[in-house]
Amino acid sequence: MNRTWDVTSSVIASTLMGWRGSMGSRSVQQPEKLPELYDREGCPKCRLVREAVTELNLDIRIIPVPQGGTRFLQQLKDVSGSDEVPYLVDPNTNTRLGGADLIVEYLFRHYAGKSAPKQLHATSLTLVRSKLATVVRQNQGVRALPSLAAPQDLTLYSFESSPYSRIVREKLSELELPYKLIxxxxxxxxxxGPATRRLHLGPYKPLPNTKRSEFFAKHGNVQVPYLIDPNTGVDMFESADISAYLDKTYKR
Ligand SMILES: N[C@@H](CCC(=O)N[C@@H](CS)C(=O)NCC(=O)O)C(=O)O
Structure with a gap:
């Protein structure tokens, strides 16, 4: 896929989903242990769970189970009794759940003390839109590519609707690389707006005491995707560079 279409089709995918998964709540109760989500980029139901997780401002461990992938398939079958994604394991409450609606409702109830908003329900219309988003992306992120395992999880700063972050998440999914999704x-x-051209005039200031303000203090701006790979000591911005790095390091 050429770069222009890669970015344009990712913008179209976010537009098809109404840019849900852009806003994060102002407060967050990050639990002690990371909830784990067996996930596949491009899976219409998984997208709804990831949108919910962005809106809750929750960090989570993503365990990619692309079609044809074997690295985590048996583990998924062992914990869930099936090969279906999305599947959530929350070690904080000993919860194991499959199915987008059940997972999203659990996350909102447990981490925000309220019911999930209607727009995150897996209605037929929402699932058709989510499927279309995958079609526009030409199924990127859906099928496994031959890859090397990473001894330690990577970390990705992202939010669900971010067109540039999607490109990286798809790559992590295809390469079956688990990661901490911040x-x-x-x-x-x-x-x-983009980090370099925000719609707001004047100097940018994130809300104080947030993950954004922490990121800003460290990097002087807030831009995603941002990848940290503890296996090589690399940390980097720019979706095209990150994708090339992941290919070079993990694709066989
Ligand atoms: N050239 C960069 C563009 C990254 C970018 O503009 N990311 C947007 C999100 S899609 C961003 O960080 N916006 C600022 C913000 O969310 O505060 C790349 O390819 O990674």
Whole structure:
């Protein structure tokens, strides 16, 4: 896929989903242990769970189970009794759940003390839109590629609707690389727009005492995707560079 279409089709995919998974809640109760999500980029139901996780501002461990992948398939079957994604394991509450609606409702109930918003329900219309988003992306992220395992999990800063972050998440899915997904969805008007051309005039200031303000203090701006690979000591911005790095390091 050429770069222009890669970015354009990712923007179209986010537009098809109404840019859900852009906003993150202002407060978050990050649990002690990371909830784990068996996931596949491009799976219409998994997308709804990831949208919910962005909106809750929750960090989570993603365990990719692409079609044809074997690295985590048996583990998924062992914990869930099936090969279906999405599947959530929350070690904080000893919860194991399959199915987008059940997972999303559990996450909202447990981590926000309220019911999940209607737009995150897996209605037929929403699933058709989510499927279309995958078609527009030409099924990227859906099928496994031959890859090397990473001894330690990678870390990705992202939010679900971010077109540039999607490109990286698809790659991590195809290469069956588990990662800590740190969601830094937008929390105020001033966060809207690309890092280099925000719609808000004047100097950018994230909300204080947030993951965004922590990121800003470290990097001088807030931009996703941002990848950290503890296996090689690499940390980097720029979706095209990150994709090339992942191919070079993990694709066989
Ligand atoms: N050239 C960069 C563009 C990255 C970019 O613009 N990311 C947007 C999200 S899609 C961003 O970080 N916006 C600022 C924000 O969310 O605060 C890349 O390819 O990674």
């Amino acid at each position: 969601n830094i969805g937008k929390q105020q008007r001033a966060d809207v």
